[in-house]
Amino acid sequence: MIPQEFRYLRPASLDEAVAALADPGAKLLAGGQSLLPLMRLRFAAPDALVDLQDVAELKGVEVRGEELRIGALTRHVEVAGLDTWDALRGAAQQTGDRQVRRLGTIGGAVSHADPAGDLPAALLALGARAELVGPGGRRSVPLEEFFTGPLMTAATPGEVLESLFVPLPSGGSGSAYCKLAQDASGFALVGVAARLGLDKGGTCRMAGIGVTGVGFTPYRARAAEELLLGSRLTDADIEKAARAVLEDVEVAADAYASAEYRAEMCRLFTRRALAAALSKAQI
């Protein structure tokens, strides 16, 4: 279908983008890989599209202090080439097909807040935060508080996601992303990202688990993480964490997977992601 007619704006700076977004009928356009299909189906019909591609402040990847700053306009293909965290690289590599990865952006994926989005799971496991800029200034939101419902976020209507900040790895840490993809679309039936940090004696001092495709938003599995902290990460410890990964989560059911199957796969993929993160942490 052809989208409804809209005005096309192309701001040259973040200030201009924020000003353009003051129009309640305006919507930001990044890679267009989620928004344009919605517009073609007329599930979205903005009066104006604010194309972010010339906004330099949203670009670039660099180390800032103890964090990696990833500009919101960074394409999936660029994230797939980063050598900091395997979970982040793996999630980007497993997002969509080559065309989607070349056009889609990390800021678009996080702002779209698809309950089955891959990058959100990795960012949650890594303890990332989002930096937003709007008419009221700049603010930082832990990603754990960012996803408020299916396709809903903590960003207010006038705010632009400027960048994502991911803590840098320290010694003895490893991460992984494991995904069970739906055959037709490639979206996650279940996706689990895990991050582990070990002290010199091999005890777990840091644990992060991000889950996608299972609940109504990507989420961080805090109860499972807490069971790992202070443990030796034996098979039995990992099993206990896998059993806790669905605590307080209403597991989704749809035409592709029953809630029971999803729950079983979620536990299995949690074991796999934790085992893979552990093997990397020991290298």
Ligand SMILES: Cc1cc2nc3c(=O)[nH]c(=O)nc-3n(C[C@H](O)[C@H](O)[C@H](O)COP(=O)(O)OP(=O)(O)OC[C@H]3O[C@@H](n4cnc5c(N)ncnc54)[C@H](O)[C@@H]3O)c2cc1C
């Ligand atoms: C065929 C296909 C397969 C796909 N497969 C997968 C998959 O396997 N896994 C997966 O996770 N995703 C998948 N996707 C989605 C893809 O990852 C999108 O790229 C991503 O969800 C949105 O990024 P974008 O840059 O294209 O955003 P856009 O489509 O441009 O925008 C998406 C939404 O975010 C808002 N937005 C964009 N940038 C900002 C910003 N900086 N600040 C605030 N709001 C902003 C827009 O207004 C819009 O509401 C697939 C998409 C397609 C078309």
